[in-house]
Amino acid sequence: MPRSWLSYTALEKIQRTLLLTPGVLLYGIFNFIPLMALFSLSLVKWPGIGPKEFVGFDNFAKVLTQDYYRDQMLNALVQNVIFFVVIIGSFLIIGTALALLLSFKTWGRKTYQVLFFLPYPMAGAAVAYLLDLFVHPRGPLNAFLVQTGLVDSAIPFLGDQDTALITMAMFYTWHRMGFAIMLILSGILAVRSDLLEASMLDGANRWQSIRNVVLPVLGPAFVLITVIVMVDVFNNADYVLLIMGPEAGPLRSTDIMGTFLFRTAFGGNADTTDTNFGMAAAIGLMTALLILPAAIFLALKNLRSS
Amino acid sequence: MKLIKQSLALATAAATLATSQLAFAENTVVELYTWRVQDEALFDYINEKNLIPGVQVNLNVYTEDIESKLRIDMQTNRPDLYHAKAGSAWMQPWIDAGVAAPVADLGLDMSAFGDAALAGATGSDGEVYGVPFVMQMESILYNKAVFDGAPTTLDELEAAFAELKDQGIVPMHVDGRDGWYLNQVLHETILAGMTGDDWAQQVVTGEACFTDDLYVDAMERFKSWQDEGYLNPNPLADDYGAMRTGVALGTSAMMIDGIWSATPASPMYQIDPSLELGFMAIPGNANKVYGFTDAHLAYNPNSDDIDAVKKVMEFYTTPMFAQLFADMVEAVPASNHPVDVNNERVQAAAEMISSNSLAAQPFFHDALISVDPGYRPLVSEGMQQLLAGEITARELAEHIQSGLNDAGYIGADRCAL
Numbered sequence: 004m005p006r007s008w009l010s011y012t013a014l015e016k017i018q019r020t021l022l023l024t025p026g027v028l029l030y031g032i033f034n035f036i037p038l039m040a041l042f043s044l045s046l047v048k049w050p051g052i053g054p055k056e057f058v059g060f061d062n063f064a065k066v067l068t069q070d071y072y073r074d075q076m077l078n079a080l081v082q083n084v085i086f087f088v089v090i091i092g093s094f095l096i097i098g099t100a101l102a103l104l105l106s107f108k109t110w111g112r113k114t115y116q117v118l119f120f121l122p123y124p125m126a127g128a129a130v131a132y133l134l135d136l137f138v139h140p141r142g143p144l145n146a147f148l149v150q151t152g153l154v155d156s157a158i159p160f161l162g163d164q165d166t167a168l169i170t171m172a173m174f175y176t177w178h179r180m181g182f183a184i185m186l187i188l189s190g191i192l193a194v195r196s197d198l199l200e201a202s203m204l205d206g207a208n209r210w211q212s213i214r215n216v217v218l219p220v221l222g223p224a225f226v227l228i229t230v231i232v233m234v235d236v237f238n239n240a241d242y243v244l245l246i247m248g249p250e251a252g253p254l255r256s257t258d259i260m261g262t263f264l265f266r267t268a269f270g271g272n273a274d275t276t277d278t279n280f281g282m283a284a285a286i287g288l289m290t291a292l293l294i295l296p297a298a299i300f301l302a303l304k305n306l307r308s309s
Numbered sequence: 310m311k312l313i314k315q316s317l318a319l320a321t322a323a324a325t326l327a328t329s330q331l332a333f334a335e336n337t338v339v340e341l342y343t344w345r346v347q348d349e350a351l352f353d354y355i356n357e358k359n360l361i362p363g364v365q366v367n368l369n370v371y372t373e374d375i376e377s378k379l380r381i382d383m384q385t386n387r388p389d390l391y392h393a394k395a396g397s398a399w400m401q402p403w404i405d406a407g408v409a410a411p412v413a414d415l416g417l418d419m420s421a422f423g424d425a426a427l428a429g430a431t432g433s434d435g436e437v438y439g440v441p442f443v444m445q446m447e448s449i450l451y452n453k454a455v456f457d458g459a460p461t462t463l464d465e466l467e468a469a470f471a472e473l474k475d476q477g478i479v480p481m482h483v484d485g486r487d488g489w490y491l492n493q494v495l496h497e498t499i500l501a502g503m504t505g506d507d508w509a510q511q512v513v514t515g516e517a518c519f520t521d522d523l524y525v526d527a528m529e530r531f532k533s534w535q536d537e538g539y540l541n542p543n544p545l546a547d548d549y550g551a552m553r554t555g556v557a558l559g560t561s562a563m564m565i566d567g568i569w570s571a572t573p574a575s576p577m578y579q580i581d582p583s584l585e586l587g588f589m590a591i592p593g594n595a596n597k598v599y600g601f602t603d604a605h606l607a608y609n610p611n612s613d614d615i616d617a618v619k620k621v622m623e624f625y626t627t628p629m630f631a632q633l634f635a636d637m638v639e640a641v642p643a644s645n646h647p648v649d650v651n652n653e654r655v656q657a658a659a660e661m662i663s664s665n666s667l668a669a670q671p672f673f674h675d676a677l678i679s680v681d682p683g684y685r686p687l688v689s690e691g692m693q694q695l696l697a698g699e700i701t702a703r704e705l706a707e708h709i710q711s712g713l714n715d716a717g718y719i720g721a722d723r724c725a726l
Contacts, residue, residue: 051380053406071682071712140546162486162546164697250488253545254693269377271488277683278376278402 038291045284051268055281062285076286078255079263080293082168086259087236089172090179091229097176098183098228099221103213105184106191116188120181130178131245135161138170161246164256171257174242183228190224191217226301237294238287240265260290336365337617340388343368344375345443345604347574351637360633361624364617366390383408386611389618393439393607395429396673398683400438403607410610411436415619421626426643429602433675439605440625441643442634446588446658446666447498447567447599449481453585456562463503463530463593470539473562481534482561484552485544485696488689493672496688498565501599501667502591503527509669513676515720519710520703527593528702532695544696550576557581565591568658569603572639588658590665600666601673602643680716687712 009017045062047055066072101119105112122130138144140157148154160170194217202212240261243251249266251258268283336359341352352368355361369388371378379391383406393400393409403409411432412419419427419437426441451457455478460466470480484490500509504523511517518524534540541547541561553570555561557580570577571586578584590598606625608618624630631642635650641659642648650656671677677684691705700708707726714721 050402050405051377052383052402052408071715139551140543141551156542159543159546162543164545248487250689252486252488252693254690254697254699269374271686271689277681277686 041284041287045281045288047281049280050278051280058281062279062282063289066282066285066289072282075255075258075263076289079251079258079260082257083237083259086168086172086175087233089169090176090236091232093172093176094180094183094228094232095225098180099187099218101180102184102187102191103217105188119184122178123181125178127178127241128245131174131242134174134177135246162253164253167247167253167257171242171246174246175236179232186224186228187221190221194220226304230298230301233294233298237261237290260286264290336363337614338365338367339390339612339614339617339621340367340369341390341392341606341621342375342379342382342388343370343392343604344372345392346370346372347569347572347638347640349574351633354633354637355624360629361620364620366621379403383609386609386613388609389612389614390606390608390621392604393430394604395602396678397431397433397675398678400430400432400607404432404434404438408609408611409438409607411438412440412608412622413437414610415608415622417619417622417626419626421628421644421646423645426602426645429673430605430607433679439607440622441602441605442625442630443603443638444641444643444659444662445567445569445601445603446641446662447494447501447565448588448590448661449498449563450556450566450568450570450586450588451563452556452559452561453587455559457587459589460592461596463591466592467534467537467539470534470537474538478559479541479555479561480539480563482541482547482552482555482564483544483696484547484549484564485693486546486548488686488693490549490552491692492685492688494567495565496692497599497667497670497672498591499527499531500524500671501597502595503530503593505595506597506668509667509671512720513669513671513674515676515718515723518720518724519706519713520724520726521706523594525702525706528695528705530593532702535696540696545693553577554580556586557584568640568654571654574638586654588654588661590661595667597665597667598661599670600662601670605643676719677713680713680718682712682716684709684713 046057046059048058048062049055066076101115105116105119136142138160140159140162144160145154145157149157158166161167198216199212202216207215237260240251240259243257243259243262244265247257247262249262249269249271251262251266264283264286267286268278268280270278349368349370352366356365375391379388382388383403393403400409413436417440419440422441426444427437430437430439430441432438456469456473458465458469460469473480483495504527508517508521508523512519512524535544541552541555547555552561552564553566553576556564557577559581568588569575571588577586588598590596606622608622612618626644628644628646628648631644631646631648634640634642635648635652635655639652639655641655641662650659671684674684687709691700691708694700694708695702695705710718710724711726714724714726718724
């Protein structure tokens with residue numbers, strides 16, 4: 004076998020570079036360059052067509068200082084945090100409980116696995132439409148509640164500003180719970196059986212084994228779910244846009260960063276003429292800056308612990 | 310034998326291709342974008358009968374967010390024509406982008422249109438940017454199977470509300486969820502019925518204020534309907550579809566809406582094909598309906614088929630188009646051409662628009678909507694807060710006025726709070 008004129012280290016470097024190149028290129032073209040373009044877009048006032056007017060940092064200043072926009076931004080941000088906390092809390096508590104149940108050799112667990120995962124592949128628009136009908140004052144949930152005497156009159160789940168955001172979070176949770184369960188379940192199943200056996204031999208009961216052996220191993224899965232959900236709910240607003248529209252009613256009580264950004268770029272249904280892609284880009288960048296530290300912190304923590 | 314079969318097949322294919330090429334050669338196809346699904350049958354008819362010589366119109370209907378579709382497609386020089394919404398604020402970005410141009414550039418004869426119709430298609434530079442083709446009217450719409458009275462005062466209307474409520478019927482159904490409905494339909498119809506021409510005219514010129522008693526009283530009266538239980542229990546939970554469903558089913562008697570809901574394409578007739586809708590102004594001080602030019606046909610001056618575009622625009626100005634529009638869409642055409650209308654509803658709407666609609670239209674007026682934040686979002690936000698019981702009618706008025714004042718409203722000094 005002929006000897007290579009390159010050293011082993013050099014070969015390793017070339018190999019590493021070749022392996023990384025496709026990923027870097029794809030990421031650069033489809034993520035990094037658009038992100039940079041977003042910055043230049045944030046410096047102009049532009050309704051999405053026609054000439055762009057350079058305004059410097061006015062878009063940022065307007066969002067941060069003009070009452071009308073600043074109040075909307077703060078409202079959307081606070082509500083986005085609540086939205087995220089409700090969803091991630093549900094995923095980690097209910098998702099872990101269901102995943103643990105599925106990990107036991109209980110009767111019918113395969114059927115339950117399918118049932119839990121079933122909503123996940125459904126289109127978001129279909130889920131939004133179905134659930135909107137489900138919780139409507141004339142819908143089946145309210146009919147059940149009224150007929151069984153649990154409530155006197157229909158509850159306006161999406162019509163009351165105290166319940167609308169939580170209802171939206173529940174829609175999201177119901178749709179994506181299958182994804183969380185699968186990730187957590189795979190984490191549980193990856194727990195080495197000898198560790199569990201050892202804990203049993205040491206006299207631990209089932210709950211003690213779960214608490215001291217299984218849950219610590221689930222850390223990476225929890226972090227992964229948290230980061231994915233955080234990035235998703237701070238950047239997307241599909242359910243709110245589909246059901247409540249860009250105005251994110253009632254009284255902007257379902258407004259989150261995604262709807263605020265959409266409304267700024269494309270106009271709300273109250274006014275389609277007031278649009279500014281530049282300001283929307285500024286909002287997008289600010290959102291990214293807000294969630295980036297948390298996402299990096301969690302990812303690094305995960306990396307260190309693993 | 311095989312050779313004969315192959316030759317025949319080739320000959321047939323060639324003949325088909327030649328025929329289709331001939332058809333394309335004879336007709337230029339132009340693309341028209343619209344949100345108006347109710348116009349589809351009309352264009353099928355126009356194309357089928359070749360009413361625009363040498364031109365076929367391909368109607369592309371986008372019922373949601375047509376502005377985004379236009380923004381994207383205009384980058385590749387599509388479409389040739391588009392239905393534009395009324396008001397200079399809507400037109401301005403397209404004018405700035407060079408994808409809208411005055412109809413005068415095409416040399417169109419616009420003598421068949423009155424000032425009121427042209428107002429909706431006029432840009433801030435005073436040029437007309439499209440051919441207006443449909444007038445709309447907003448008023449109370451009611452299900453005749455449930456309510457068929459004719460109240461002439463607010464007291465009579467409220468008495469009817471009370472009777473309906475006693476029967477277990479929602480007297481007035483309101484969509485509290487949709488911003489566009491709250492500002493464009495509900496609010497403007499209340500203005501038309503309960504304020505008056507003078508006040509509406511003065512508010513767009515900065516000589517009257519939203520905090521005037523006339524406006525506040527009108528809004529207080531409307532709010533009292535909710536307090537008395539005459540509105541649906543949870544307006545903020547109901548969207549536009551729920552409102553129209555309630556009236557179509559007869560569980561609700563009335564709604565404030567546009568006459569587009571009473572045209573054949575309205576989904577209300579899918580719920581009840583025998584539904585009969587009547588309409589009337591809110592019988593307040595003014596007792597008027599809100600009539601306006603809803604849409605005009607604008608064109609892309611960069612179209613590759615500008616001659617065909619001109620033919621379509623010209624067709625929109627003809628008596629034939631007005632007649633077809635009234636017959637097939639069952640809506641009120643915007644031109645002054647005399648139209649033979651057998652449809653009682655279209656006739657009545659046309660009469661009400663011409664003789665009893667509010668003179669000024671705050672919703673479309675530059676002084677109110679070209680400021681940031683503008684009249685439209687301020688009104689929809691305020692109306693939602695009013696329906697949620699968060700603010701009073703007086704506070705609604707102050708919300709609108711202070712928002713406009715902050716944005717440099719023309720009457721800010723006079724209306725300072």
